[in-house]
Amino acid sequence: MELVVSLGIGVLAGSGVWLLMRPRTFQVIIGLSLLGYAVNLFIFSTGVLRSGAAAILSPGEVGSIDRYADPLPQALVLTAIVIGFATTALMLVVLLAARGLTRSDHVDGREPER
Amino acid sequence: MSTLLDHLVIAPILVPMLAGIATILIGERSRVLTIATGFASVIGLVVLAAALLILSDEPVARAYRLGDWPALFGIVLVLDRLAALMLMLAALLGLAAFSFSLGRWARAGAHFHPLFQFQLMGLNGAFLAGDIFNLFVFFEVMLAASYGLALHGSGTARVRAGLHYIVINLVASAFFLVGVSVLYGVAGTLNMADLAARIRMLEAEDRGLVEAGAAILGIAFLTKAAIWPLGFWLPATYAAASTPAAAIMSILSKVGIYAVLRMWLLLFGDGAGLSQGFAGAVLTIGGLATLAFGSVAVLATQNLARLAGASVLVSSGTLLAAIGAGEAAVTGGALFYMTSSVLAIGALFLLIELVERGRDVGADVLAVTREAFGTPEEEPPAEEAEVGIAIPGTLAMLGFAFLACALLLAGLPPLSGFLAKFAILAPLLGPGPVPATSWVLLAALVLSGLATIIAMTRTGIEVFWAAPEGTAPRVAVVEIAPVAGLLLLTVALTLAAGPAMEFMQRTAEALHAPQGYLRGVLGGPP
Numbered sequence A: 001m002e003l004v005v006s007l008g009i010g011v012l013a014g015s016g017v018w019l020l021m022r023p024r025t026f027q028v029i030i031g032l033s034l035l036g037y038a039v040n041l042f043i044f045s046t047g048v049l050r051s052g053a054a055a056i057l058s059p060g061e062v063g064s065i066d067r068y069a070d071p072l073p074q075a076l077v078l079t080a081i082v083i084g085f086a087t088t089a090l091m092l093v094v095l096l097a098a099r100g101l102t103r104s105d106h107v108d109g110r111e112p113e114r
Numbered sequence B: 001m002s003t004l005l006d007h008l009v010i011a012p013i014l015v016p017m018l019a020g021i022a023t024i025l026i027g028e029r030s031r032v033l034t035i036a037t038g039f040a041s042v043i044g045l046v047v048l049a050a051a052l053l054i055l056s057d058e059p060v061a062r063a064y065r066l067g068d069w070p071a072l073f074g075i076v077l078v079l080d081r082l083a084a085l086m087l088m089l090a091a092l093l094g095l096a097a098f099s100f101s102l103g104r105w106a107r108a109g110a111h112f113h114p115l116f117q118f119q120l121m122g123l124n125g126a127f128l129a130g131d132i133f134n135l136f137v138f139f140e141v142m143l144a145a146s147y148g149l150a151l152h153g154s155g156t157a158r159v160r161a162g163l164h165y166i167v168i169n170l171v172a173s174a175f176f177l178v179g180v181s182v183l184y185g186v187a188g189t190l191n192m193a194d195l196a197a198r199i200r201m202l203e204a205e206d207r208g209l210v211e212a213g214a215a216i217l218g219i220a221f222l223t224k225a226a227i228w229p230l231g232f233w234l235p236a237t238y239a240a241a242s243t244p245a246a247a248i249m250s251i252l253s254k255v256g257i258y259a260v261l262r263m264w265l266l267l268f269g270d271g272a273g274l275s276q277g278f279a280g281a282v283l284t285i286g287g288l289a290t291l292a293f294g295s296v297a298v299l300a301t302q303n304l305a306r307l308a309g310a311s312v313l314v315s316s317g318t319l320l321a322a323i324g325a326g327e328a329a330v331t332g333g334a335l336f337y338m339t340s341s342v343l344a345i346g347a348l349f350l351l352i353e354l355v356e357r358g359r360d361v362g363a364d365v366l367a368v369t370r371e372a373f374g375t376p377e378e379e380p381p382a383e384e385a386e387v388g389i390a391i392p393g394t395l396a397m398l399g400f401a402f403l404a405c406a407l408l409l410a411g412l413p414p415l416s417g418f419l420a421k422f423a424i425l426a427p428l429l430g431p432g433p434v435p436a437t438s439w440v441l442l443a444a445l446v447l448s449g450l451a452t453i454i455a456m457t458r459t460g461i462e463v464f465w466a467a468p469e470g471t472a473p474r475v476a477v478v479e480i481a482p483v484a485g486l487l488l489l490t491v492a493l494t495l496a497a498g499p500a501m502e503f504m505q506r507t508a509e510a511l512h513a514p515q516g517y518l519r520g521v522l523g524g525p526p
Helices: A003-021 A025-045 A071-102 B002-024 B031-056 B081-101 B111-130 B132-151 B156-187 B192-199 B202-226 B233-240 B243-249 B252-268 B280-300 B304-324 B328-357 B363-375 B393-410 B418-428 B437-463 B477-495 B497-512 B513-524
Strands: B062-065 B076-079
Touching: A003 A025, A003 A071, A003 B111, A003 B497, A025 A071, A025 B497, A071 B156, B002 B031, B002 B062, B002 B304, B031 B076, B031 B081, B031 B111, B031 B252, B062 B081, B062 B393, B062 B437, B062 B513, B076 B081, B076 B111, B076 B513, B081 B111, B081 B156, B081 B243, B081 B252, B081 B328, B081 B477, B081 B497, B111 B243, B111 B252, B111 B437, B132 B243, B132 B252, B132 B328, B156 B192, B156 B202, B156 B233, B192 B252, B202 B252, B233 B243, B243 B252, B252 B280, B252 B304, B252 B328, B252 B497, B280 B304, B304 B328, B304 B393, B304 B418, B304 B437, B304 B513, B328 B418, B328 B477, B328 B497, B393 B418, B393 B477, B418 B437, B418 B477, B418 B497, B477 B497
Parallel strands: none
Antiparallel strands: B062 B076
């Protein structure tokens, strides 16, 4: 379980960073989104990862506090998702404005000379 | 202690929030009402900050528990001397920038007033936050508003610089979150005071992870503080932003410094056990590199707004290098320097626009080119006629303000910039052997002052003396008053240097020995 999650985070973060380095604004915003997903998963995983566990209680089981994952990272991740969503939306607006004003979707606002 | 006084701590967040909401609701219907609301908010903030500054000057930090939950479970706001000092700086700069914006900038685009209020709310919240996640949330509030302000007025240059600014800050936010969650994963708490207490008891094998988490967090803070090589975005963004936005954003880089000061001294300050002084060398060397880069940028720049941006870099570098020394006396000097330089850079950003108004577009570049290649003046100056023509009154006033900014930024007497640099250097060269880094810092500070004075003199001559047929810029009272006000404050700071410096020293000692902070938040003996 840990391996799958870490690999997932790694692949998302790696792809995100690679896309961030690309010259087109659309690639950058997708890269930022992927990086955001990687970070959110990372925060989520600082609670406890467990597979095949019951949501609250299995039948015939007595409840105990250490059966539950830490709820705080889940609350954090929720906040981080909302903030990430808002900033991505804002970024999209700026991206469109830049596209309209510079007539180019290059991050520097002009095509590199070849 | 009355209960009302206790609730004063949250007021610097609530006042701009309510004012921001009110200005959204009023919208375009009544300009007078919008301005009145905004003014009430910024003046209220200055008064509040003054009250909190007096309240905070006590040995134990004041914690405000939201919902009265115990500090470890609920959200706390913490007011100590450093937080109060930063609140005061933000409020003063907010008042100046707001007043300036009434001249023309507030009308240059939609929603200036709400964005401005939310910017102040984010700043104040970041200074008061008692746990790192709320620090993140207020960072985002502050940044979201600053994205809007950076783009205020629109135009190709702003959108292009704003795009870079937003991407860099979003990546920095990702680092921030990773750092927060690593620290939470190891220490099991987000409360700064609790985190500091737990780090002192941590096993040796967990230390690597804590240090890694703190370092990742540090990247996010230092990107805001524009340390070399994370600060290349700063001059371009600040130069492109509209004037009042740039003035208020000049304190945004100080938020990064504040966070470093707070977190680093709390987590890795005296008594932090094995991790004590972690990454101090990074701060010193990074600060020196920023200082060097900033000085070169100041010299190389051809544009007044970029000159101000480069000055922000110089100021950040000085602060980081001084903080990295890890001595309470030096930190006290650094706090004095920060106060002086925030006021001076704020004034400079506002001043630039007024000065540039009377000039042709591209005059800066032309001037430097002329200097470099020795292109003769287009026409020889008329000999007799021009002698004795007085510089117009407005221009003289602007020139005087510019001179004051130059003295402050270069650190020359008689203004507070000199005292600030002296306050940083004196304890470094105190009794006992002086380490090599102190000599390097001394040399770097003096050289950066030289670079600043060369650049400012050159610009000053071009702008005020050698300007070809400068038409006197038309300046409204609400625009020159904030510049004069900020500069008068530095004069006041110079005159009251004794008490101010004592306050800074008390602040620095409380930061270096955070028992008062821990006791204020966690209660009981540390």
